[in-house]
Amino acid sequence: MAEAGPHRTGVVAILGPPNAGKSTLLNRLLGEKLAIVTAKPQTTRSDILGILTLEGAQILFHDTPGRHAASRSINRALNELVEEAAADCDLGLVLVDLARGWQAEHSELCAALGERDASFLLVGTKLDLPGAAPAPWPPDEATGAAATLRVSAATGEGTAELLEAVVRRLPEGPALYPADAITDRSLRFLSAELVREAAFEELAQELPYALAVEVVEFDESRPDLVRIRADLLVERRSQKQIVIGAGGAVIKRIGMRARRQIERLVASQVHLALWVKLEPRWSRRAKRLKTLGYS
DSSP states (O other), X not given: OOOOOOOEEEEEEEEOSTTSSHHHHHHHHHTSOOSOOOSSSSOOOSOEEEEEEETTEEEEEEEOOOOOOOOSHHHHHHHHHHHHHHHHOSEEEEEEETTTOOOHHHHHHHHHHHHTTOXXXXXXXXXXXXXXXXXXXXXXXXXXXXXXXXOOTTTOTTHHHHHHHHHHTSOBOOOSSOTXXXXXXXXXXXXXXXXXXXXXXXXXXXXXXXOEEEEEEEEEEETTEEEEEXXXXXXXXXXXXXXXXXXXXXXXXHHHHHHHHHHHHHTSEXXXXXXXXXXXXXXXXXHHHHHTTOO
């Protein structure tokens, strides 16, 4: 019988511009919905750890916000999360939307990884979409990647090959988390993210970007019911009226959509109470961003 190889464990940063498919890929690789996903760009606001334990390896995936031009405090904080993840990883996955092709953010990410001699894979995403097939691969601008692959997180095509390429490049080391762990984030945090996802889906235009969610009560004292109270923070009074909607219709739809997702997460019935709270300049205050988990 052949001898088993060394156990490998390492940190893998999933990097790319907004809407490159980072969160969708993380969820596919884990086989669980951990990161929220919407069609709107810049949905991810935090560095979420996804833990995948395989035979002989444990991969610590970091799903990061999209790298983008920044001016507001919250945008700068998100870019700092990306930079920290790129600086601390054992391996980077730089994601390129095959329909959109190479962007300036890709050059910045590859340069940052190259400066610290970090190995990275160039991963073309959304292979299943019609616009991806004729896209040139790898891009002419891409240099320094240890390997180039193409995947579809929607269908799973190419993801097995991606995992094999990742594991081969991880350093030797013991597992750092129990085999059944999928994240180090609390149910309270993940519930807040699911409420925010529901708000993104129900609200139009730019309003979702002016909104944050804070869970102020998370009661698991009953074995058959989880009680959650969350505040939806907005910065202007006009935004508060939009989120509530006529006769409370919009906030009701957000609550119904979020509750279904949270019940899957906690495997229990959920009583979810949502309140819209006016908090001017929440997105411009560094300390507030930290308490919300965005820095």
